Amino acid sequence: MFVRTYGAASRGVDVLPVSVELRSGRGIQFHVAGMSGSLARDAFLRIRGALQAGGWAWPREALTVSLSPGHASLHPEDLDLPLALVVLAQIGAIPPTTLPHLCSVGSLGLDGSLRGHPTGAHAALAAAEAGCRATLVPAEVLPASSGSGPDAPVYGARNLREVVDHLTGARPLPRWVHRAQAASAEPEVPLNRLHGDEHHLRGVLLAAAGEHHVLMLGSPGTGKSLSARALHGILPALDRAESQTLRRLHAAKGLIRPDPWEPPLRSPHAGSGVAALIGSRAGGRHQVDGGAAFLPGELSLAHRGLLILDELPEWSRPAMETLRIPLERGVVDLARAAGSIQLPARCLVAATANPCPCGYFMDAERRCRCTPAQVRNYLKRLSGPLIDRFPIHLETRVAPAPVNPEQWEWPTEAAAARALVQRVRQADRSNVPWTEAAESCLRQGMRRWRLSGRAQTSLRQVAETHALCLERHHVDEEDAAIALQYRVFDRAGWLESAWSAERPKHRG
Numbered sequence: 237m238f239v240r241t242y243g244a245a246s247r248g249v250d251v252l253p254v255s256v257e258l259r260s261g262r263g264i265q266f267h268v269a270g271m272s273g274s275l276a277r278d279a280f281l282r283i284r285g286a287l288q289a290g291g292w293a294w295p296r297e298a299l300t301v302s303l304s305p306g307h308a309s310l311h312p313e314d315l316d317l318p319l320a321l322v323v324l325a326q327i328g329a330i331p332p333t334t335l336p337h338l339c340s341v342g343s344l345g346l347d348g349s350l351r352g353h354p355t356g357a358h359a360a361l362a363a364a365e366a367g368c369r370a371t372l373v374p375a376e377v378l379p380a381s382s383g384s385g386p387d388a389p390v391y392g393a394r395n396l397r398e399v400v401d402h403l404t405g406a407r408p409l410p411r412w413v414h415r416a417q418a419a420s421a422e423p424e425v426p427l428n429r430l431h432g433d434e435h436h437l438r439g440v441l442l443a444a445a446g447e448h449h450v451l452m453l454g455s456p457g458t459g460k461s462l463s464a465r466a467l468h469g470i471l472p473a474l475d476r477a478e479s480q481t482l483r484r485l486h487a488a489k490g491l492i493r494p495d496p497w498e499p500p501l502r503s504p505h506a507g508s509g510v511a512a513l514i515g516s517r518a519g520g521r522h523q524v525d526g527g528a529a530f531l532p533g534e535l536s537l538a539h540r541g542l543l544i545l546d547e548l549p550e551w552s553r554p555a556m557e558t559l560r561i562p563l564e565r566g567v568v569d570l571a572r573a574a575g576s577i578q579l580p581a582r583c584l585v586a587a588t589a590n591p592c593p594c595g596y597f598m599d600a601e602r603r604c605r606c607t608p609a610q611v612r613n614y615l616k617r618l619s620g621p622l623i624d625r626f627p628i629h630l631e632t633r634v635a636p637a638p639v640n641p642e643q644w645e646w647p648t649e650a651a652a653a654r655a656l657v658q659r660v661r662q663a664d665r666s667n668v669p670w671t672e673a674a675e676s677c678l679r680q681g682m683r684r685w686r687l688s689g690r691a692q693t694s695l696r697q698v699a700e701t702h703a704l705c706l707e708r709h710h711v712d713e714e715d716a717a718i719a720l721q722y723r724v725f726d727r728a729g730w731l732e733s734a735w736s737a738e739r740p741k742h743r744g
């Protein structure tokens with residue numbers, strides 16, 4: 237007898253189909269070509285146990301199973317289910333005709349339960365590649381599923397019995413339905429609870445609308461983290477393609493996203509190293525033929541969402557420097573580590589920093605105990621090229637002047653803010669003209685504050701974002717002036733002027 241079905245293998249962030257073919261003959265052996273001896277032995281024990289638990293007897297023939305491509309999966313246990321299905325077809329428990337167009341994944345427990353690594357949720361992608369008409373995955377990974385086309389349903393099962401009942405038609409499983417795009421939920425930190433003045437609130441809106449990374453400097457308790465979380469609350473929902481990419485990135489790391497449409501929010505702790513940020517080569521049993529696999533880092537896990545880097549000066553220098561290229565290009569390049577892979581990492585970054593080791597430099601109410609040299613050395617940890625990558629700088633204050641809603645024309649409710657952000661992100665930026673007054677304002681600012689060439693590029697982008705927020709399709713002097721106001725920490729003389737001020741100086 238000959239039976240064929242499909243499983244799926246994960247490699248890096250890709251999922252590929254694996255054909256599983258069984259041929260029976262005389263004898264008693266169980267042999268799997270394309271899987272190492274010890275893995276095949278373990279699989280045999282699990283599958284035989286699961287069959288026994290369900291009341292099915294192991295066949296009295298020699299079974300040879302061939303996996304193609306062989307040795308392909310990062311999670312070989314996920315091939316238990318297709319292996320069990322060809323054996324069940326061999327003993328007549330399921331009709332063999334159901335199998336050639338089915339792609340299934342899941343590892344079996346000795347009690348017949350079906351489990352799975354989150355990458356299994358993307359088996360539908362492998363199914364599509366193999367031309368399968370249906371996908372079967374463990375029910376527990378279903379929420380992370382990439383979904384499927386209208387003609388290729390995805391089913392979730394909790395155990396082998398449910399799979400068999402489905403395939404025999406005794407009790408068909410319901411097909412999984414992609415959750416409709418959620419209406420914008422109320423954010424965790426509403427915009428109108430933000431601790432900040434108009435300059436601050438507008439900075440947060442500009443950051444979200446223009447995808448400008450933001451650096452917040454202020455004493456502890458001045459609402460830096462609150463601002464970052466409010467920023468997350470006004471990011472627009474993901475579209476289908478973004479959502480799928482993100483689910484695959486999360487699955488490669490073994491994570492399931494409960495709400496597939498919500499932009500991710502990641503906030504690794506300051507001790508995290510380079511590998512945690514940009515990703516790493518998967519080691520140990522993740523080693524597969526044909527090259528190493530990769531585990532995505534925080535920059536990729538926050539793709540199309542927000543990455544909060546708290547207390548940036550506390551991060552190691554290599555970790556800080558490794559941020560520079562991904563912040564600019566939106567991808568992480570792991571080419572030099574091993575093999576060659578680029579992972580998407582287009583996230584918005586909100587970094588926070590205390591202004592000095594004790595935290596109270598620039599604070600109007602509490603006294604800073606640090607010497608000028610200590611403050612300077614602390615802030616020097618943020619290198620010029622790194623600060624360059626943050627187009628929006630915000631100083632947070634103990635008691636900011638609250639926004640007066642009567643005179644404030646920008647949105648203060650999350651839904652309106654998200655609509656603004658969405659509109660500006662979709663606007664055509666290819667040709668936004670600058671008035672002569674705007675150009676001259678920018679030139680003066682660049683000269684006066686001795687800003688770098690890269691700063692000029694980001695200043696232009698922020699000014700354009702500001703113009704687009706106000707529904708203007710050209711940049712005026714006002715837009716350029718406001719963009720310059722958000723460029724604080726790399727101004728020549730900024731530290732000296734902050735130091736000499738008795739109270740925090742307002743930007744001018």
Ligand SMILES: [Zn+2]
Nearest residue numbers: 592594604606
């Ligand atoms: Zn201090």
